[in-house]
Amino acid sequence: MEIILSIAIGVMTSCGVWLILRPRTYQVVIGLSLLSYAVNLFIFGVGGVKTNVPPILNDSIATSSLADPVPQALVLTAIVIGFATTALFLVVLLASRGLTGTDHVDGRNDPR
Amino acid sequence: MMNWTHHLIIAPILIPLAAAAILLFIDERSRATKAMISLCSVLLMGAAALILLRIESGPNDFDGVYLLGNWAAPFGIVLVLDELSALMLLLTALLAAAALVFSFARWHTIGAHFHSMFQVLLMGVNGAFLTGDLFNLFVFFEVMLAASYGLLLHGSGPLRVKAGMHYIAINLAAALLFLIGVSLIYGTAGTLNMADLAARIPEIEPDRRMLMEAGAGVLGIAFLIKAGMWPLCFWLPTAYSAAAAPVAGVFAILSKLGIYVILRLTMLLFSDGPAAGFGASVLLYGGLVTVIFGTVGVLASQALGRVAGYSVLVSSGTLLMVLGINDNAISSGALLYLVSSTLTIGAFFMLIELVERGQDAGAAVLAVTMEAYGDAEEGEPDQTEGVTMPGTMAILGICFAACAILLSGLPPLSGFISKFAMLSAMMGTGAIGVPPTASVWALIILVILSGVAALISMTRAGIRTFWSSIEGTVPRVLVIEVMPVLFLLGLTLLLTVQAGPAMRYMDRTIQSLSNPTVYIEAVRNAIVVGAEKGKAD
Numbered sequence: 001m002e003i004i005l006s007i008a009i010g011v012m013t014s015c016g017v018w019l020i021l022r023p024r025t026y027q028v029v030i031g032l033s034l035l036s037y038a039v040n041l042f043i044f045g046v047g048g049v050k051t052n053v054p055p056i057l058n059d060s061i062a063t064s065s066l067a068d069p070v071p072q073a074l075v076l077t078a079i080v081i082g083f084a085t086t087a088l089f090l091v092v093l094l095a096s097r098g099l100t101g102t103d104h105v106d107g108r109n110d111p112r
Numbered sequence: 113m114m115n116w117t118h119h120l121i122i123a124p125i126l127i128p129l130a131a132a133a134i135l136l137f138i139d140e141r142s143r144a145t146k147a148m149i150s151l152c153s154v155l156l157m158g159a160a161a162l163i164l165l166r167i168e169s170g171p172n173d174f175d176g177v178y179l180l181g182n183w184a185a186p187f188g189i190v191l192v193l194d195e196l197s198a199l200m201l202l203l204t205a206l207l208a209a210a211a212l213v214f215s216f217a218r219w220h221t222i223g224a225h226f227h228s229m230f231q232v233l234l235m236g237v238n239g240a241f242l243t244g245d246l247f248n249l250f251v252f253f254e255v256m257l258a259a260s261y262g263l264l265l266h267g268s269g270p271l272r273v274k275a276g277m278h279y280i281a282i283n284l285a286a287a288l289l290f291l292i293g294v295s296l297i298y299g300t301a302g303t304l305n306m307a308d309l310a311a312r313i314p315e316i317e318p319d320r321r322m323l324m325e326a327g328a329g330v331l332g333i334a335f336l337i338k339a340g341m342w343p344l345c346f347w348l349p350t351a352y353s354a355a356a357a358p359v360a361g362v363f364a365i366l367s368k369l370g371i372y373v374i375l376r377l378t379m380l381l382f383s384d385g386p387a388a389g390f391g392a393s394v395l396l397y398g399g400l401v402t403v404i405f406g407t408v409g410v411l412a413s414q415a416l417g418r419v420a421g422y423s424v425l426v427s428s429g430t431l432l433m434v435l436g437i438n439d440n441a442i443s444s445g446a447l448l449y450l451v452s453s454t455l456t457i458g459a460f461f462m463l464i465e466l467v468e469r470g471q472d473a474g475a476a477v478l479a480v481t482m483e484a485y486g487d488a489e490e491g492e493p494d495q496t497e498g499v500t501m502p503g504t505m506a507i508l509g510i511c512f513a514a515c516a517i518l519l520s521g522l523p524p525l526s527g528f529i530s531k532f533a534m535l536s537a538m539m540g541t542g543a544i545g546v547p548p549t550a551s552v553w554a555l556i557i558l559v560i561l562s563g564v565a566a567l568i569s570m571t572r573a574g575i576r577t578f579w580s581s582i583e584g585t586v587p588r589v590l591v592i593e594v595m596p597v598l599f600l601l602g603l604t605l606l607l608t609v610q611a612g613p614a615m616r617y618m619d620r621t622i623q624s625l626s627n628p629t630v631y632i633e634a635v636r637n638a639i640v641v642g643a644e645k646g647k648a649d
Contacts, residue, residue: 020285025277032284039288039295046299070298074247078291081254085284088261092277099270105281107274 001049005041012038025093025103029086036082040075047071117167121178121193123160124201124238127153132231140224147216150227154212157234158205161198168198169617177244177638185635186308192244192635195621196447200241200372203451204365206603207458208234210596214462215358217593222267222356229266233259233362240369244635246294246304246331249373253290257283260366263359264351275347275354282337282347290334296327306380307635310628314385325390328381332374332391339370339428342402349409349421357465360420361596364458367424368450371431378435379625380632389438396436396551402429403558407565416464416577419569420457423519426562427453433555434534440626442552444618445533451614452526452604456518459600463511466594467577469587504589509578511594514601516570521563526607531559533615 012034019031047068054061055069093103100107131153138146168176176193179185212230220226236256243249261283265276298304300323301312316324333344340348348367352360374395382390406425413419427449434446518527538552607614624630 020281028281032281032288035285035288039291043291043295046295070304071295074291074295074298077247077251081251081287085254085258085261085280085287088258089277089280089284092261092265092273092280095265095268096270096273096277099268099273105277107270 001051002045005045005049009038009041009045012041023104023106025096025105028105029089029093032089033082033086036078036086040078040082043071043075043078045071117163118175118178120160120164121176121191121242122180124157124164124205125191125235125242127157127160128231128235128238132228132235135228135231136225143221146227147220150212150231151209153231154205154209154234157238158202158209161201161205164193165198165202168193168195169620175634175638177634179638179640182641184640185638186303186305189248190244190305190307190635190638191242192307192631193242194631195617195624196372196376197241199447199451199617199621200368201238203368203454204234204237204241207365207454207600208362210458210600211358211362211462213599214361214593214596215356217590219267219356219358223265225262226266229259229262230362232256233263235259237365237369241372244306246297246306246309250287250290250294254287256366256369257287260363263362264355266359267356272354272356275351278347279351286334286337289330289337293327293329293331293334296330297324300324300327305635306377307632310380311632311636313381313387318386321387325387328377329391332377332394335370335373336398336432337370339367339374339432340402340425341398341428341432342405342425345402345405345425345428348424349413349418352421352424352461353415353417357462360417360461361458364424364454364461367428368431368454371428371435371450374432375435375625378438380628383438383626383628392436392438394436395432399429399432399434399436400551400554400558402426402432403562405429407558407562410562410569411565413569416468416573417461419573420460420464423453423457423460423566426566427457430534430555430559430562433551433558437552437555439537440622441537442534443625444615444622445530445535445537447618447621448526448533448607448611448614449530452518452530452607455600455604455607456515456527459511459597459604460515460519462593462600463508463515463597466587466589466597467508467512469589504586505578507594507598508587508589509574511597511601512570512574512578514604516567516574518601518604519563519570520567521559522567524608526604526611529608529611531563535559 016031016033016035016038019027019034022028022031047070050065050067053065053067055067055072057063057066096107097103102108131149135146135149138149140146177185178191178193180189180191182188208230215226215230233256236252236254236259239252240249240256243252261276261280264279265272294304297309300320301309301316303309303312313321313324337344352363355363378391378395382388382392402425406422406427406429409422410419410426413422431446431450434442514525516522518525521527521531535556538556
């Protein structure tokens with residue numbers, strides 16, 4: 001389980017890093033999204049990977065078999081903020097496309 | 113015990129938040145109303161910050177821990193006010209007031225929701241200065257960044273959109289690094305409360321502590337991007353010089369926010385114990401290269417906006433180096449430098465717009481690098497009615513000279529006093545001196561050299577603008593635009609005259625920062641309201 005999760009985080013991070021270094025704005029947006037997915041999974045994983053355990057304290061459950069609720073709360077905040085900023089970035093991307101007529105990150109027409 | 117001054121701690125967050133919300137409901141056409149609400153909010157914020165600073169500088173032992181939601185410290189979220197955060201709050205309010213009044217002349221009319229975004233930016237900055245919790249710091253940082261994206265794009269035009277796009281991409285990546293750092297720290301230390309974290313660091317076993325330090329390192333990179341440490345700073349001069357003048361003015365505090373967080377965290381987490389001195393060499397050498405890079409940039413820039421942008425880097429680099437050396441006497445001089453340079457750069461960004469208004473496109477072509485940055489005239493608002501400044505060139509010239517003196521650190525203004533305070537501590541003169549080491553000598557040389565470079569660059573720009581102007585046209589400048597610049601420069605003058613009390617305050621600030629036990633104990637032992645009264649409540 002941990003292995004699969006860490007491979008997933010690694011693959012998404014490397015794809016994300018490669019994409020944000022690309023010259024097209026759309027690739028940068030997708031790269032940032034992938035990176036934020038990877039980071040969200042990472043935050044989630046920090047609390048320990050457990051299946052089928054509640055995050056809420058209950059008298060009938062031993063504290064050792066509880067999922068840590070804090071990373072779950074953090075990841076929720078991170079998802080919301082990441083969502084909003086990506087949406088904002090898309091608007092800027094469209095504005096840049098409209099103003100420069102190209103989707104190059106520096107507004108150049110040159111395909112490189 | 114819970115009197116009204118204690119609730120004042122949260123005022124710098126609530127006032128701009130409420131103002132931003134109210135401003136959203138008012139139509140864009142009723143500009144005067146919006147401007148008034150915005151100004152009232154900033155003035156109230158300034159008054160709150162001033163009262164908090166007076167309390168902090170007073171003799172009595174003020175309880176600066178504010179428990180939001182009334183939960184005890186490691187579990188609930190806390191706001192913590194100490195000398196440093198009170199100082200930064202006041203600095204923010206002063207800079208914001210100047211930038212806001214400057215925008216009334218015409219800049220607030222060139223796009224929608226300027227005032228709301230401005231207030232949200234202030235809320236984020238104030239929140240980041242006040243918070244005692246790492247994740248809340250992230251949230252306030254994001255609030256501040258989201259507003260700054262909007263403000264940077266304010267006025268639109270290809271130049272701003274391009275700079276804004278780079279700025280947003282870099283800051284989104286930095287936010288992800290921030291999250292990785294925060295979650296690593298949580299995973300190893302099991303807490304996000306800064307005071308609790310500082311108390312727990314000695315208890316973390318060595319192998320896990322390495323992970324914690326890796327987390328702190330990743331977290332630090334996010335703030336170093338904001339502060340503009342080389343090689344994370346290439347976005348900064350372009351973004352700041354592309355922004356509308358009042359926006360660039362208020363952005364001067366954003367790079368200092370990065371410095372503030374690094375100062376706070378290093379002093380709190382890594383001042384003693386097993387992890388002492390973590391990252392100090394990175395800050396020292398990073399700052400060193402940043403000052404060199406900034407100095408070369410200042411010398412090489414033809415456009416004034418870029419000179420100001422690189423001055424931000426010089427100022428950040430100097431502060432980072434001082435943080436790397438981590439000596440109390442030098443640090444208190446550096447705090448004075450932080451205040452002085454923020455005010456100067458804020459005033460300079462606004463002054464640049466006034467000075468360059470007189471130059472037409474023909475004169476601008478003379479500046480070799482100008483054309484590389486596109487047509488700066490795009491997105492400029494039309495002239496509006498107002499009282500024109502009499503003796504424009506004389507006043508602009510005096511302001512420009514004052515900025516040059518402040519940036520280069522010549523007597524008699526506060527740029528000199530603050531650099532003198534740092535240098536005298538470094539050279540080991542006086543009672544508080546330390547024997548200079550090689551890195552301290554490097555810092556001394558670079559501080560002086562960067563001042564010389566600023567002087568050369570400003571003199572050259574001043575001659576070109578005021579003495580050998582080809583057109584000889586006098587820019588049409590309104591009183592309301594010059595007043596904020598004069599106000600900020602007046603504050604540096606006040607800082608010069610009142611250097612003694614100011615320096616004492618900085619000493620006190622550094623004293624309390626270098627003794628984190630007080631901070632930690634204050635947060636950990638903060639009493640929940642109603643706890644003493646029990647069921648009678």
